[in-house]
Amino acid sequence: MSFFQSLHLNNNGNGAAHTIKSTRGFRPRDTTSSDASQYQNPHKEIREYAESTLGSDSALAQAVKLPKDEDLNEWLAVHIVDFYNQINMLYGTITEFCSPTTCPRMTATAQYEYLWQDPTMRNSSGGANKQPISMSAPGYVDALMVWIQGFFDDDMIFPTKMGVPFPPQFQTLVKTIVKRLFRVYAHVYCHHFDEVTELGLQVHLNTSLKHFVLFAKEFNLINKQDFGPLDELVTTMLAEKK
Numbered sequence: 001m002s003f004f005q006s007l008h009l010n011n012n013g014n015g016a017a018h019t020i021k022s023t024r025g026f027r028p029r030d031t032t033s034s035d036a037s038q039y040q041n042p043h044k045e046i047r048e049y050a051e052s053t054l055g056s057d058s059a060l061a062q063a064v065k066l067p068k069d070e071d072l073n074e075w076l077a078v079h080i081v082d083f084y085n086q087i088n089m090l091y092g093t094i095t096e097f098c099s100p101t102t103c104p105r106m107t108a109t110a111q112y113e114y115l116w117q118d119p120t121m122r123n124s125s126g127g128a129n130k131q132p133i134s135m136s137a138p139g140y141v142d143a144l145m146v147w148i149q150g151f152f153d154d155d156m157i158f159p160t161k162m163g164v165p166f167p168p169q170f171q172t173l174v175k176t177i178v179k180r181l182f183r184v185y186a187h188v189y190c191h192h193f194d195e196v197t198e199l200g201l202q203v204h205l206n207t208s209l210k211h212f213v214l215f216a217k218e219f220n221l222i223n224k225q226d227f228g229p230l231d232e233l234v235t236t237m238l239a240e241k242k
């Protein structure tokens with residue numbers, strides 16, 4: 001049995017109905033952040049969160065589909081905020097195990113290292129820093145979350161007012177965000193799965209990943225090669241009986 005096959009892929013069978021938040025009135029606000037206070041009781045929080053928002057596998061598969069009469073960009077925006085929050089909370093549960101000492105590079109197995117690139121970041125000589133750089137895992141995750149939060153806070157990109165259009169490049173941006181958020185799952189699975197299991201959160205992690213992948217595939221937001229070391233796990237998850 002491989003490492004990934006040994007993971008418990010199913011949720012515990014509780015058939016809690018999946019709750020689809022109304023996209024109207026739900027805005028990407030108060031979603032962050034690096035404020036450690038939100039992690040004061042992460043286990044309780046993530047359990048409650050998972051129970052309230054995630055249901056059975058079939059509910060997940062159904063829930064990602066664009067509802068009739070819903071605006072695609074609005075649907076994407078709400079889910080990106082949702083996944084950002086999920087990943088923030090899940091990563092928040094293992095931050096004590098993920099330090100620049102334990103994880104000096106943002107890796108997923110020895111075969112993959114994710115380099116950080118932010119064209120808006122300035123280098124020491126004041127020029128745009130387009131060179132991808134190696135960062136510690138917590139440094140990368142922090143940079144990623146701050147980078148995404150910047151878009152949530154920008155009304156021109158994630159409009160919060162009714163009737164304000166999304167920018168033309170919105171879906172391209174969403175793909176980049178999805179690709180980068182997936183890397184947090186990859187790091188957690190490959191380097192912190194034991195700790196997640198010890199915390200009893202593996203079912204929530206699996207359900208969250210499955211939800212994320214189902215959504216990303218539904219709207220072609222991620223490529224197979226982006227699954228990297230989780231390709232086998234993702235394939236197994238998606239092959240499960242719906």
Ligand SMILES: [Zn+2]
Binds near residue numbers: 098102137138
């Ligand atoms: Zn780590």
